[in-house]
Each structure stands twice: as structure tokens, then as C-alpha cells.
Amino acid sequence: MLLPEKMVEVExxxxxxxxxxxxxxxxxxxxxxxxxxxxxxxxxxVPSSEFSKIVDMEFRIGKLLEILNIAKKxxxxxLSSLIPEVPERFSARxxxxxxxxxxxxxxxxxxxxxxxxxxxxxxxxxxxxxxVKIQREQVKLLTGIPFDLRYLxxxxxxxxxxGRARNIEPLLKLSRDKKAAIWYVTVGKKKNVEYIVVAxxxxxxxxALESALRFSGFMEFELEGWSGKPSNVLTQMEKRIKELYGxxxxxLKRIGEARKKYYSSLAIxxxxxxxxxxxxxxxxxxxxxxxxxxIRGYIPKKMFERGKREIEKASRGLSYIKWRDxxxxxxxxxxxxxxxxxxFQAFVDMYSTPKYGHIDPTVIIAPLFIIYFxxxxxxxxxxxxxxxxxxxxxxxxxxxxxxxxxxxxxxxISGISAIIFGIIQGGVFGPLNNANPFHRIIHYKPIMDPMExxxxxxxISLIIGISQISLGLILGAYHHLxxxxxxxxxxxxxxxFILLPAGGALIGYYFGWWSLSPIILKLSTIFTITGLFxxxxxxxxxxxxxxxxxxxxxxxxxxxxxxxxLSYSRLLALDLATSGIALTINILAGIISxxxxxxxxxxxxxxxxxxxxxxxxxxxxKKDVIKKSVALFLLIFGIIGVINLNAALYLFxxxxxxxxxxxxxFLQALGSFVHSLRLQYVExxxxxxxxxxxxxxxxxxxxxxxxxxxxx
Numbered sequence: 001m002l003l004p005e006k007m008v009e010v011e012x013x014x015x016x017x018x019x020x021x022x023x024x025x026x027x028x029x030x031x032x033x034x035x036x037x038x039x040x041x042x043x044x045x046v047p048s049s050e051f052s053k054i055v056d057m058e059f060r061i062g063k064l065l066e067i068l069n070i071a072k073k074x075x076x077x078x079l080s081s082l083i084p085e086v087p088e089r090f091s092a093r094x095x096x097x098x099x100x101x102x103x104x105x106x107x108x109x110x111x112x113x114x115x116x117x118x119x120x121x122x123x124x125x126x127x128x129x130x131x132v133k134i135q136r137e138q139v140k141l142l143t144g145i146p147f148d149l150r151y152l153x154x155x156x157x158x159x160x161x162x163g164r165a166r167n168i169e170p171l172l173k174l175s176r177d178k179k180a181a182i183w184y185v186t187v188g189k190k191k192n193v194e195y196i197v198v199a200x201x202x203x204x205x206x207x208a209l210e211s212a213l214r215f216s217g218f219m220e221f222e223l224e225g226w227s228g229k230p231s232n233v234l235t236q237m238e239k240r241i242k243e244l245y246g247x248x249x250x251x252l253k254r255i256g257e258a259r260k261k262y263y264s265s266l267a268i269x270x271x272x273x274x275x276x277x278x279x280x281x282x283x284x285x286x287x288x289x290x291x292x293x294x295i296r297g298y299i300p301k302k303m304f305e306r307g308k309r310e311i312e313k314a315s316r317g318l319s320y321i322k323w324r325d326x327x328x329x330x331x332x333x334x335x336x337x338x339x340x341x342x343x344f345q346a347f348v349d350m351y352s353t354p355k356y357g358h359i360d361p362t363v364i365i366a367p368l369f370i371i372y373f374x375x376x377x378x379x380x381x382x383x384x385x386x387x388x389x390x391x392x393x394x395x396x397x398x399x400x401x402x403x404x405x406x407x408x409x410x411x412x413i414s415g416i417s418a419i420i421f422g423i424i425q426g427g428v429f430g431p432l433n434n435a436n437p438f439h440r441i442i443h444y445k446p447i448m449d450p451m452e453x454x455x456x457x458x459x460i461s462l463i464i465g466i467s468q469i470s471l472g473l474i475l476g477a478y479h480h481l482x483x484x485x486x487x488x489x490x491x492x493x494x495x496x497f498i499l500l501p502a503g504g505a506l507i508g509y510y511f512g513w514w515s516l517s518p519i520i521l522k523l524s525t526i527f528t529i530t531g532l533f534x535x536x537x538x539x540x541x542x543x544x545x546x547x548x549x550x551x552x553x554x555x556x557x558x559x560x561x562x563x564x565x566l567s568y569s570r571l572l573a574l575d576l577a578t579s580g581i582a583l584t585i586n587i588l589a590g591i592i593s594x595x596x597x598x599x600x601x602x603x604x605x606x607x608x609x610x611x612x613x614x615x616x617x618x619x620x621x622k623k624d625v626i627k628k629s630v631a632l633f634l635l636i637f638g639i640i641g642v643i644n645l646n647a648a649l650y651l652f653x654x655x656x657x658x659x660x661x662x663x664x665x666f667l668q669a670l671g672s673f674v675h676s677l678r679l680q681y682v683e684x685x686x687x688x689x690x691x692x693x694x695x696x697x698x699x700x701x702x703x704x705x706x707x708x709x710x711x712x
Contacts, residue, residue, distance in 0.1 A: 005301065005336040007456045009297075009322070009323060009325070009327075010307075011296050013322075014290055021315065021316075022295075024279070027701050029302070029307065032307060034285055037286060043287070050280075057272055061108070064111070064112060089703075092708055093709065100276065114258070128598065139163070142230045145162075149229075154203070161198075162199075164219045165195045166216065166217030167195075167215065170183060180208075182197065297699075329356065332694045333355070337363060344365060348360065349695070352691025359478070359689065365684070376570075376672040378450065379425075379578055387418075390412030419452070426445075431582070435587050450576055457571070461571040465564075469683065472685075475687070475688035479690070499527075502528045509524075511639070564686075565684055570679075578664070579668035593649065
């Protein structure tokens with residue numbers, strides 16, 4: 001668990017006659033991470049002559065799927081964007097390349113032209129709808145200038161144009177000079193004032209008009225093809241838009257019928273062609289001789305025997321396999337963690353994939369992250385909210401979405417941890433004191449109350465900190481001893497193993513925290529000096545090479561270690577922040593309940609009722625759900641308040657508590673999440689972790705639209 005899976009480095013020499021059979025087996029079983037052959041003097045393999053045909057067919061079928069997805073039914077509603085769509089999967093059977101290419105060619109010849117023509121018509125209708133909508137908005141601006149739109153453009157003697165101008169003065173000057181007739185209306189206010197202009201000139205003065213239009217910041221309306229006054233044209237436009245939408249519905253119906261008929265076969269072909277394309281693209285990593293191909297890569301050791309048998313079976317004896325235990329930093333890393341810890345692998349990948357043969361800290365940081373999250377959130381009520389949110393993301397939203405599934409499972413178990421620590425610390429939507437609404441239902445003496453005794457939690461935090469830092473030093477020592485870097489082992493780990501207890505004993509003695517016997521005091525002094533000597537950068541090198549330099553800035557590494565240790569006090573700070581804000585919310589709710597004592601329900605709630613009615617009347621026709629909800633809430637709240645002030649007050653306090661505590665729960669959970677990770681990345685990983693590893697990525701079959709039935 002602490003180390004990635006052991007890998008076997010494999011080189012396969014396979015005859016070209018069976019190369020694709022071997023690739024097919026490797027792809028379907030997905031056991032080998034393929035790398036470049038790295039054999040000097042050996043030329044690289046190239047894809048087959050069918051590669052361009054496969055790429056072309058895969059692209060064309062992908063385009064047809066996009067066209068058919070126009071008619072795909074999608075969920076509507078506020079939550080639809082949060083719920084991942086269930087992917088469509090179609091049953092398929094294994095087929096050879098010749099059969100795949102043959103069917104792809106037949107299907108494309110049968111349906112491609114028809115679907116492309118449908119798509120061309122669809123785009124044309126949409127373009128026309130958008131164009132008419134834009135023109136409709138332009139004509140609306142011209143309703144204050146009644147003229148016939150048929151006269152726009154160049155006539156036998158006159159040129160007429162209409163549009164929007166930022167500055168009217170150049171045009172008015174032209175009018176005063178008797179060179180143009182100008183009609184305009186003003187829209188907007190103050191700095192955003194614009195002018196809707198209609199200008200007419202004799203053809204001989206057109207250049208003068210065009211010059212004035214440039215200086216006025218003119219944008220011409222494109223209204224060719226329409227005739228009649230603006231009010232009549234608007235009616236024509238509404239009728240045209242309705243006709244276009246009718247044509248669009250007919251096209252959508254035809255695309256939907258085509259989707260039912262062709263989508264499944266096209267989707268299966270898309271997957272099959274994509275996997276055939278992968279077989280060709282991977283050739284750039286192969287070596288090539290006259291009759292054979294060299295394939296190099298890595299197979300997990302526990303999968304090697306099965307993989308070897310599959311390759312030998314597929315090659316029918318026309319292959320030679322050479323292998324050895326993998327070594328080096330370029331070896332891909334495959335995690336070997338139990339299922340319960342796998343979601344936390346994402347945290348390691350967020351930082352950096354570990355190098356092969358080095359520590360994979362997943363099984364260490366997983367329980368520590370859960371503990372830190374629970375300890376810093378420290379409230380059973382907030383923990384319940386996080387656990388419920390995590391469960392919904394994990395089981396409902398994460399069924400077809402890896403991110404939701406991973407984050408949800410982490411949040412669920414972290415929420416459970418917060419519930420446990422909340423019970424220990426006596427926090428249920430805030431401390432269980434008289435200000436807490438749950439005080440009458442839940443009351444007990446907590447084992448550890450951070451609001452009453454923060455020092456105890458601080459001591460626990462610092463003990464946890466020194467323990468994790470020491471564990472990091474032990475893991476770092478393991479790597480240095482394994483790699484035979486004894487000087488770094490003495491300087492980076494042994495020095496601290498000596499300094500931490502000896503230096504800590506001296507600090508406590510001189511600050512008067514405890515007393516030491518003369519012999520212990522002398523030993524602590526000797527060990528501290530020894531630790532500093534070993535810690536001094538360059539000392540170990542100086543013992544070997546007298547010309548080596550000694551870095552005198554080592555003192556900052558000592559203060560850095562102290563800072564790392566004290567950084568764990570954030571566990572207390574975050575816990576106090578959660579409890580403090582929750583307590584403030586509860587106190588404010590209590591204060592609100594006293595604000596209306598002796599007041600009349602008409603005085604308190606009639607203004608809300610009036611505001612609610614006004615807003616509801618103003619926003620009733622709008623599609624903004626939030627505005628409608630606010631207006632409806634004020635309206636209902638005002639009605640309840642006019643009837644019974646206490647009922648309205650109780651409702652407001654409940655809403656205040658619900659919104660306040662949910663908001664605080666997510667805010668504090670975000671802080672707990674970030675800082676729990678920070679303690680792993682900065683304070684812990686810096687002591688031992690070596691990243692920049694290569695993640696194991698096997699050459700495998702990828703199916704987005706289809707699934708292969710075993711019995712087919």
C-alpha cells in the first residue's frame with residue numbers, strides 16, 4: 001500500500017503478420033503501458049495505409065452524431081445542470097477491422113448526404129430566425145419615425161439609410177447646409193444617449209453623407225427586403241418568425257426520426273473506429289525492422305503472466321518477449337491502495353504523481369485528512385449537512401460522473417468525522433449553551449469544549465503536528481537509506497531526530513516550563529550541538545571534500561521547521577472560527593426575537609406586504625425565478641405577519657437560522673477542506689515526498705457509446 005505496484009519492463013518483437021492481432025489483444029485486456037522503443041539506430045514504425053481512411057470515417061461519423069444530437073431530449077429545470085446525463089450505451093459485438101470499415105462505408109453512403117442536407121436546412125432556418133429577430137429590434141427603434149422601409153437604399157435619384165449614431169451633430173450640420181434630410185429619435189440617458197437616424201440625400205451628396213456618418217459613429221440597419229411602415233413591418237416580422245419556427249419544428253421532427261433509426265449504429269461505429277485509430281496512432285512509439293515490430297512498455301508484475309500468455313496466444317508463436325523488473329524514474333506508477341482509500345488518490349494526483357519505487361502517501365493522508373476535517377469543522381450539525389451533501393453527490397450525482405463520485409465519497413466520510421468530533425466537542429449548530437435552539441433537546445457535558453478550554457485542543461494539535469512531521473522524517477530517512485544517500489540522511493533526518501527532543505528539552509528548561517537534572521541538561525546540550533553540526537548544509541560534504549562550501553543560512557531551515565510545527569495550531573483556529581460564527585448566528589436569532597416586542601403587526605408587516613405585492617406585480621411576467629421567489633416570499637411573509645406577528649417572527653427566525661447555519665457550514669467546510677490538504681502538502685510532503693512520476697496509462701479499449709456483450 002505504501003509503495004506503488006511493482007512493474008515489469010517488457011520488450012516484444014512481433015512479426016508484422018500478427019502485429020494487429022497482438023495490438024487487439026493488448027487493447028481489449030488493457031494490461032500494458034506502451035512507451036517509445038528507445039533503440040538507437042532503429043527506425044520508428046508508421047501507421048498502415050488504412051490510417052487516413054479510419055480517421056476520415058471517424059470524423060465524418062462524429063459529425064453525423066452531432067447532427068443527430070440536435071434532437072436529443074434534455075432535462076429542463078434549475079437542477080438539470082447539476083445532474084449528469086445518463087450516457088447512452090448500445091450493445092455491440094466484437095468485429096474485425098474489415099467488417100467495421102465495410103459497414104462504415106455503407107452507412108456513410110446511405111445516410112451522410114441526407115443528414116448533412118438536414119443540418120444545412122437547420123442552420124439556414126436558425127440563421128434566418130436570428131436575422132429577423134435582430135431586424136425586429138431595429139424596426140422597433142424606428143417606430144417613432146414613420147416612413148416606408150421599401151425606400152431604404154439607393155434609388156434613381158435619392159439614397160436613404162437608417163441606423164444608430166453616437167453623435168448627431170455632423171448629421172445636423174449636413175441638414176443645416178441643405179444637403180440632407182435628417183429624422184431622428186433619442187434613446188438612452190446621459191452618457192449612454194444614442195440617436196436612431198433616418199437620412200436621405202440626393203445621389204450627388206452621398207459621399208458627404210457617408211463622411212458625416214463616419215464622424216457620427218453610425219451603424220447602419222440591414223432591413224433590405226421589407227416594405228411598409230415600421231408598425232406594419234413588425235407584424236410581418238412576427239408572422240415570418242412564426243413560420244420559421246414551424247419550419248424548424250418540422251426539421252427537428254425529421255432529425256429525431258433519423259436519430260431513432262441511425263444513432264445506435266453510428267455510435268457503435270464511432271467507438272470501433274476510434275479504437276482502430278488508437279491502434280494506428282500508437283505506432284509512433286514502436287520500432288520497425290524489415291519484417292517485425294518492436295513494442296516496449298510496462299506491465300504490472302501481478303498481471304504479467306496473464307499478459308504474456310495473451311500475447312503469445314495472439315501472436316501464434318511469431319513473437320519474442322523479453323522482460324525484467326522495472327527500474328528508473330520513467331517507470332509508470334500504478335496505485336495499489338484498498339478500495340476505501342482510492343478516492344483520496346485524487347489528492348495525491350492533485351499534488352503530483354509519486355515516482356516509481358517511492359512512497360505513495362494515500363493510505364497515510366486519507367485518515368489524517370478525515371481527522372483534520374472533522375476536528376476543524378467540529379460540529380455535528382454541520383457534519384450532518386456535509387455528510388448528506390456528500391451522499392447525494394456520491395450516490396445520486398456521481399453515478400455517471402467520476403468527479404462527483406470521488407468528491408462526494410470524500411465529503412461523506414469527512415462529514416461523518418465532523419459529526420463524531422462535534423459530539424465530542426459539544427457542537428450541534430453551535431455550542432450547546434443557552435443561545436442554541438437545540439439546548440433544551442440536547443444537553444450534556446462535552447468531553448472537550450474548545451470554547452471553554454482551547455489550550456487542550458492546542459496541545460492536541462501540536463502533538464498531532466510533531467507526530468506527522470516525525471513520520472515525514474522517518475519516510476524521508478527510508479528513501480535516503482534506500483538510495484544510499486547517507487550524507488542527506490544524516491543532514492535531513494538524523495539531525496532532526498537529535499535536535500527535536502534535545503532542543504525541545506533545553507527550550508522548556510530555559511523558559512521555566514520544567515526542570516532538568518544536571519546530567520540530562522548536559523546531554524541535551526551535547527545532542528543539540530551535535531544535531532546542529534549534522535544539520536549545517538555542507539558539513540557532510542566538507543568531511544569528504546575540504547573545498548566544499550558550508551551554507552550559513554541553515555538557521556532559516558530551523559525556523560521553517562518550527563513554523564511547520566506551529567502551523568498545526570490552525571486546527572484550533574478553524575475549530576474556534578466554526579464555533580464562534582455559529583454562536584454569533586444563534587445570538588443574533590435571539591436578539592431578533594426581542595426587536596418587535598410591543599410592536600403592532602400592521603406596523604411591522606404591512607410594509608412588507610405592500611412591497612411584496614408591488615414586486616410580484618412588477619416581476620410576474622418575467623422568467624427570473626429568483627426575483628419571483630423573493631417577491632412571493634415577501635408577499636406570503638407580509639400576509640402571515642398581518643394576521644399573526646408571532647408566527648411571522650418565528651418563521652423569519654427559523655429561516656435566518658437555516659440560511660445562516662447552512663451558509664456557515666459550507667464556508668467552514670471549505671476552510672477545513674483547504675487547510676487539511678495544506679497540512680499534507682506543505683508540512684508533511686516537504687519532508688519526504690518525491691513527485692513528477694508517470695501515471696500508469698494502459699493501452700486499452702475506450703468505448704463511450706457502446707458496451708460489448710460477453711455472449712456476442
